[in-house]
Amino acid sequence: xAAAAALSTPLDVHxxxxxxxxxxxxxxxxxLRTSSTRKFTFSCHSSSKSPPKPKPxxxxxxxxSPSPNNPSLSDQLKPLSxxxxxxxxxxxxxxxxxxxxxxxxxxxxxxxxxxxxxxxRSPYSYNPQVRELKLLARKLNDCDDSEEALSLALNExxxxxxxxxxLLILNSLKFWPKSYFFFNWIKTQNMFPMETIFYNVTMKSLxxxxxxxxxxxxxxxxxxxxxxxxxxxxxxxxSCAKRCNMxxxxxxWFERMYKTGLMPDEVTYSAxxxxxxxxxxxxxxxxxxxxxxxxxxxxxxxxxxxxxxxFGETGDYDGIRYVLxxxxxxxxxxxxxxxxxxxxxxxxxxxPGLARSLFDExxxxxxxxxxxxxxxxxxxxxxxxxxxxALELWERMRxxxxxxxxxxxxxxxxxxxxxxxxxxxxxxxxxxxxSSDHCKPDSYSYTAMLNIYGSxxxxxxxxxxxxxxxxxxxxxxxxxxxxxxxxxxxxxxxDDLVRVFGVSVQRGVKPDDRLCGCLLSVVxxxxxxxxxxxxxxxxxxxxxxxxxxxxxxxNKKTGFETVKQEFKSVIRDTAVDARRPFCNCLxxxxxxxxxxxxxxxxxxxxxxxxxxxxxxxxxxxxWSLDVRSLSIGAAHTALEEWMGTLAKVVxxxxxxxxxxxxxxxTGTHKFSQGLATSFAxxxxxxxxxxxLSEERAGCFVATREDLVSWVQSRxxxxxxx
DNA sequence: TCGGACCCGG
Numbered sequence: 001x002a003a004a005a006a007l008s009t010p011l012d013v014h015x016x017x018x019x020x021x022x023x024x025x026x027x028x029x030x031x032l033r034t035s036s037t038r039k040f041t042f043s044c045h046s047s048s049k050s051p052p053k054p055k056p057x058x059x060x061x062x063x064x065s066p067s068p069n070n071p072s073l074s075d076q077l078k079p080l081s082x083x084x085x086x087x088x089x090x091x092x093x094x095x096x097x098x099x100x101x102x103x104x105x106x107x108x109x110x111x112x113x114x115x116x117x118x119x120x121r122s123p124y125s126y127n128p129q130v131r132e133l134k135l136l137a138r139k140l141n142d143c144d145d146s147e148e149a150l151s152l153a154l155n156e157x158x159x160x161x162x163x164x165x166x167l168l169i170l171n172s173l174k175f176w177p178k179s180y181f182f183f184n185w186i187k188t189q190n191m192f193p194m195e196t197i198f199y200n201v202t203m204k205s206l207x208x209x210x211x212x213x214x215x216x217x218x219x220x221x222x223x224x225x226x227x228x229x230x231x232x233x234x235x236x237x238x239s240c241a242k243r244c245n246m247x248x249x250x251x252x253w254f255e256r257m258y259k260t261g262l263m264p265d266e267v268t269y270s271a272x273x274x275x276x277x278x279x280x281x282x283x284x285x286x287x288x289x290x291x292x293x294x295x296x297x298x299x300x301x302x303x304x305x306x307x308x309x310x311f312g313e314t315g316d317y318d319g320i321r322y323v324l325x326x327x328x329x330x331x332x333x334x335x336x337x338x339x340x341x342x343x344x345x346x347x348x349x350x351x352p353g354l355a356r357s358l359f360d361e362x363x364x365x366x367x368x369x370x371x372x373x374x375x376x377x378x379x380x381x382x383x384x385x386x387x388x389x390a391l392e393l394w395e396r397m398r399x400x401x402x403x404x405x406x407x408x409x410x411x412x413x414x415x416x417x418x419x420x421x422x423x424x425x426x427x428x429x430x431x432x433x434x435s436s437d438h439c440k441p442d443s444y445s446y447t448a449m450l451n452i453y454g455s456x457x458x459x460x461x462x463x464x465x466x467x468x469x470x471x472x473x474x475x476x477x478x479x480x481x482x483x484x485x486x487x488x489x490x491x492x493x494x495d496d497l498v499r500v501f502g503v504s505v506q507r508g509v510k511p512d513d514r515l516c517g518c519l520l521s522v523v524x525x526x527x528x529x530x531x532x533x534x535x536x537x538x539x540x541x542x543x544x545x546x547x548x549x550x551x552x553x554x555n556k557k558t559g560f561e562t563v564k565q566e567f568k569s570v571i572r573d574t575a576v577d578a579r580r581p582f583c584n585c586l587x588x589x590x591x592x593x594x595x596x597x598x599x600x601x602x603x604x605x606x607x608x609x610x611x612x613x614x615x616x617x618x619x620x621x622x623w624s625l626d627v628r629s630l631s632i633g634a635a636h637t638a639l640e641e642w643m644g645t646l647a648k649v650v651x652x653x654x655x656x657x658x659x660x661x662x663x664x665x666t667g668t669h670k671f672s673q674g675l676a677t678s679f680a681x682x683x684x685x686x687x688x689x690x691x692l693s694e695e696r697a698g699c700f701v702a703t704r705e706d707l708v709s710w711v712q713s714r715x716x717x718x719x720x721x
Numbered sequence: 722t723c724g725g726a727c728c729c730g731g
Binding site for chain 1: 722723724725726727728729730731
């Protein structure tokens with residue numbers, strides 16, 4: 001929906017089609033912005049070694065007495081969001097620096113936002129009947145879910161239903177229906193008044209089953225029966241809402257807590273921080289964090305893990321650095337979970353080297369990495385194509401007998417797919433087959449193998465995997481199906497492709513936009529109209545609108561305006577990550593059908609709708625064309641377009657930079673198609689003066705002199721490209 | 722033995 005909104009409004013404002021006599025130009029126009037999400041970043045900390053920032057001394061840590069007029073959380077945050085958080089004051093974006101005096105008023109001590117006291121647990125005393133009680137609990141756990149069965153089990157109750165006994169049983173019940181039933185049963189017995197703890201324990205069990213409705217029902221019951229809701233109650237409610245992705249509910253209950261005058265303790269506080277973090281409210285998280293610290297709170301590892309995850313989600317490297325520095329200055333030692341979170345965040349921020357150093361630091365500090373640590377790191381090395389580091393780590397894992405689980409196995413397989421390690425993957429896959437039950441290859445493992453064989457062009461082995469999956473009853477998912485179809489398409493095994501598509505759909509695969517993009521790319525590869533028809537028939541089943549667009553653009557009579565409208569409508573309904581592939585494929589289809597003009601129109605539209613950000617970059621010294629995210633056909637089209645535009649600039653004798661360069665990338669992936677090679681031959685065909693740069697990998701360069709004389713030698717033909 | 726954080730895909 002958001003994507004649709006982003007597409008619908010700004011485009012027509014920015015673009016009106018010029019009169020037919022003037023050419024549309026792709027380059028040298030102000031790039032379109034489809035959205036303007038402000039990314040929060042900290043101002044730079046000069047060095048993590050610098051002494052910790054002076055934190056304001058907190059007011060005395062006395063929990064405030066409940067006040068009937070306690071401000072709500074949003075009221076409390078208001079002064080922050082209108083002052084400190086104002087995005088219009090760039091010098092104030094450093095939220096976590098010393099708080100601004102606008103809200104630290106020395107004459108009026110700031111209200112504390114959390115209680116530094118943890119909730120006291122009731123002391124546990126030994127229950128002599130523990131054996132019998134555990135036995136009953138097991139019986140309840142094992143018996144049928146039906147009310148009859150549960151009642152029957154409870155009838156033979158071997159003990160007095162005292163408060164302690166009931167609590168012990170309630171604590172031992174594993175599944176929420178049992179806990180809920182038992183809780184209600186205690187209520188009907190009327191042996192003792194229901195206290196908060198019974199509600200809390202029951203809610204905890206309900207949370208396992210994500211029964212937020214029931215939890216909320218119980219909470220309301222507590223309110224109407226005058227039973228106190230404590231921090232444990234609230235944190236349980238909040239974390240359940242969070243797990244159910246009901247962030248508004250979580251915030252609503254947090255607000256309710258404030259309004260009743262109960263001060264959150266650090267558990268509730270970090271739970272709500274996580275809620276804000278998961279709902280993307282970075283600024284709220286930071287102001288809450290800041291205010292907590294200003295109240296004298298020393299955040300623990302869990303808080304930093306929440307912050308780290310939040311920054312990881314947006315790949316905010318400055319944020320990650322801040323978390324590390326903040327822990328250091330507060331003297332909080334990261335534990336394994338914190339390291340895991342930060343490692344993953346480093347991966348999302350695209351910092352494999354820093355992830356590696358962080359991992360070294362973790363091991364040096366004496367911590368043992370667990371499955372999640374290794375999963376994070378292997379994934380990072382795979383995505384970065386750091387084969388050496390990945391293999392070394394793998395070796396180290398085995399040498400140290402570090403823990404493995406099936407997710408780590410699957411991540412290793414994916415890493416092999418990323419790096420192109422076919423034999424290693426096969427060995428690993430065999431290991432999994434030999435292993436005990438919990439690491440047997442599952443749908444993910446098979447998908448990884450389909451990916452490996454598919455991208456390596458090993459059609460027969462990929463097909464073998466596909467058959468084996470159906471023999472073993474392992475579900476084919478849409479991604480595995482996509483890998484296989486892509487591979488069959490490249491091998492021009494269209495009949496097999498059609499069969500695989502049919503079988504997959506029959507087995508429940510719901511084609512998504514990426515699968516459609518894959519089918520579309522096969523359409524562009526097909527050499528006979530018969531094959532085209534077969535693939536289009538599959539595509540018709542999955543995305544009829546896309547097929548209609550293909551037919552439209554193939555028809556020479558279709559006018560540009562029509563293409564534009566239909567293109568826009570298809571792209572708007574397409575998942576963001578599939579939009580550019582769609583456009584690339586459509587361009588390829590045109591080029592293969594000799595519809596060059598249409599290809600240029602489509603590239604223009606793709607650029608117009610923001611599918612190729614950063615395609616063209618200009619500085620005073622150099623202009624560059626970055627075709628790394630383009631298909632071969634699209635890259636050729638872009639080069640022609642660029643040349644045409646440059647010709648015009650030369651013709652008009654406008655200022656030109658010293659250097660021109662076209663970036664094709666080096667195709668670091670073992671299986672990658674070699675855009676550079678194809679680009680080189682196209683450059684040669686055009687006789688353009690670009691040569692592969694020796695200093696800059698994956699770049700073709702041309703000097704101004706060469707380019708100008710080449711353009712002049714082509715005039716007037718160049719102008720009309 | 723009443724509550725909070727971290728892992729797999731095109």
